[in-house]
Amino acid sequence: MPRIAPYESWIQQAEEIEFPNQVFIEGEYVDAAAGQTFPCHSPIDGRCLTQIAAGDSEDVERAVKSARKAFEDGRWSALPPKKRKRILMAFAEKIRAHADELALLETLDMGKPILFSRTHDIPSVVRTIRWYAEAIDKVYGEIAPLGNNELGLITREPLGVVGAVVPWNFPLDMAALKFAPALAAGNSVVLKPAEQSSLTALRIAAIALEAGIPAGVFNVVPGKGPTAGQALGRHMDVDMISFTGSTEVGKLFLKYAGESNMKQVALECGGKTPNIIFADAPDLDVAVRNAVDGIFYNSGQVCTAASRLLVEEKIHGEFMEALLDAARKIEPGDPLNPATEFGTMVDETQTGRVLEYIESGHREGADLLLGGERINQESGGCYITPTVFDKVRREMTIAREEIFGPVLATIAFSDSSNATELANDSQYGLQAAVWTRDLSKAHKMARALKAGMVTINSLDSYKEVMPFGGVKQSGFGRDFSLHGLHKYTQMKSTYIALD
Numbered sequence: 001m002p003r004i005a006p007y008e009s010w011i012q013q014a015e016e017i018e019f020p021n022q023v024f025i026e027g028e029y030v031d032a033a034a035g036q037t038f039p040c041h042s043p044i045d046g047r048c049l050t051q052i053a054a055g056d057s058e059d060v061e062r063a064v065k066s067a068r069k070a071f072e073d074g075r076w077s078a079l080p081p082k083k084r085k086r087i088l089m090a091f092a093e094k095i096r097a098h099a100d101e102l103a104l105l106e107t108l109d110m111g112k113p114i115l116f117s118r119t120h121d122i123p124s125v126v127r128t129i130r131w132y133a134e135a136i137d138k139v140y141g142e143i144a145p146l147g148n149n150e151l152g153l154i155t156r157e158p159l160g161v162v163g164a165v166v167p168w169n170f171p172l173d174m175a176a177l178k179f180a181p182a183l184a185a186g187n188s189v190v191l192k193p194a195e196q197s198s199l200t201a202l203r204i205a206a207i208a209l210e211a212g213i214p215a216g217v218f219n220v221v222p223g224k225g226p227t228a229g230q231a232l233g234r235h236m237d238v239d240m241i242s243f244t245g246s247t248e249v250g251k252l253f254l255k256y257a258g259e260s261n262m263k264q265v266a267l268e269c270g271g272k273t274p275n276i277i278f279a280d281a282p283d284l285d286v287a288v289r290n291a292v293d294g295i296f297y298n299s300g301q302v303c304t305a306a307s308r309l310l311v312e313e314k315i316h317g318e319f320m321e322a323l324l325d326a327a328r329k330i331e332p333g334d335p336l337n338p339a340t341e342f343g344t345m346v347d348e349t350q351t352g353r354v355l356e357y358i359e360s361g362h363r364e365g366a367d368l369l370l371g372g373e374r375i376n377q378e379s380g381g382c383y384i385t386p387t388v389f390d391k392v393r394r395e396m397t398i399a400r401e402e403i404f405g406p407v408l409a410t411i412a413f414s415d416s417s418n419a420t421e422l423a424n425d426s427q428y429g430l431q432a433a434v435w436t437r438d439l440s441k442a443h444k445m446a447r448a449l450k451a452g453m454v455t456i457n458s459l460d461s462y463k464e465v466m467p468f469g470g471v472k473q474s475g476f477g478r479d480f481s482l483h484g485l486h487k488y489t490q491m492k493s494t495y496i497a498l499d
């Protein structure tokens with residue numbers, strides 16, 4: 001784990017840091033074409049950090065033109081893979097060298113504890129870029145099984161211009177999951193960050209250029225979803241949209257693609273992870289710790305957040321007691337203090353949304369065991385206490401909808417078939433977790449659970465080497481692993497008659 005600077009140092013750095021706030025096109029920061037901006041508030045104290053250029057369809061047009069030109073003239077797409085690899089490695093190294101600055105921008109922008117932005121988010125970005133840089137000169141084409149008088153080559157080519165549209169919960173981390181493989185494969189990229197979290201995306205655009213990624217290959221257009229996001233989604237010259245965000249907006253991108261140029265779409269959308277605890281879990285203390293981290297990490301603003309806790313009836317009482325003991329110890333605090341492990345919500349809107357869900361839990365008759373309040377309002381910050389509901393029924397809103405906040409919904413189950421049925425009763429299917437020492441039960445559950453990722457006696461075990469993504473309305477297409485690289489390529493079959 002990287003050593004982290006003390007509290008005073010972060011406060012000092014926060015005073016001095018510069019906030020990037022312009023659109024980045026063709027290797028330059030410029031104002032939005034229409035001259036519009038929107039305010040960037042910190043959820044830590046409500047302060048307006050800067051005014052960010054509000055890109056719209058004209059800016060998207062310029063960014064896509066620049067990306068297309070770069071792609072067609074081959075300044076990046078035609079480089080030998082090992083050269084792209086070298087430049088991407090330099091890019092990762094520069095990000096590592098700017099880790100404090102980037103972590104601080106992330107924390108000020110969206111309230112994530114500096115502890116995590118500095119030791120998780122930014123290192124994860126560096127790892128992802130390195131992984132795909134390392135991979136790209138190890139991907140081979142195929143030769144088709146044909147006769148001696150003919151030759152069939154199956155090659156993978158970059159798609160062209162990839163639009164990446166990302167959310168605010170792990171702003172740079174999620175963006176890297178898109179741009180790293182897309183760039184490694186030789187594509188040009190136009191990145192649209194979420195309006196709540198544009199700062200790190202804008203900052204790394206210049207870092208990419210310094211590292212040797214040619215101008216035009218990596219463009220960043222901040223702006224609002226319905227304007228900049230939609231313009232990218234509907235653009236006739238964008239070959240693919242790689243999206244992470246809500247299911248609702250994911251569906252819009254399918255529509256945009258269908259109504260424009262039939263561009264490819266990859267969607268990583270919402271989730272409602274069932275975390276299933278059997279009485280024969282190998283270590284209940286470990287299961288408790290994971291259940292707590294699984295819902296409260298990043299203030300619950302995680303697509304894979306273990307927001308539905310399913311506990312076997314016979315251990316329900318003792319499990320909840322231990323869980324409450326652990327959850328009570330979590331203290332929301334200033335995200336700039338490295339001792340803080342639970343920061344703010346991303347903004348006022350999300351805070352209000354989560355409080356409404358908590359209210360619906362009360363109204364629909366769930367038992368509130370812990371939290372449920374907004375606190376520290378005098379700081380101007382968006383703090384909600386860790387919240388635990390018990391006696392939740394499957395039809396309740398808090399059991400069905402993705403809250404994207406620190407709110408746990410607990411349901412007791414009788415046996416594995418009851419647990420499977422409850423777990424699968426969701427429009428989502430991103431992750432599911434099972435805690436049991438019974439190997440055969442674990443395998444059966446893993447098969448029966450409708451989720452893109454199942455973890456046994458573990459939670460949130462993301463590995464670069466394993467595909468990440470969902471089924472049902474959690475989306476399709478996978479990030480991470482070589483599958484996450486292949487989706488930024490298309491196959492070409494070349495047939496050669498030798499006689």
Ligand code: NAP
Pocket residue numbers: 165166167168169170174192193194195196223224225226227228229230233244245246247248249250252268269270271302303402404430474
């Ligand atoms: P969101 O509202 O769906 O926004 C995601 C992105 O889409 C943002 O850049 C947003 O821009 C843009 N957008 C919004 N409306 C649009 C429109 N009409 N047309 C085109 N683009 C539009 O999601 P969010 O609130 O940022 O993030 C929370 C959601 O992301 C949750 O549902 C969560 O589950 C999901 N998520 C999924 C994963 C995963 O890997 N499966 C990971 C993280 C988060 P603006 O910000 O400007 O609106």
Ligand code: MG
Pocket residue numbers: 194195
């Ligand atoms: Mg949004």
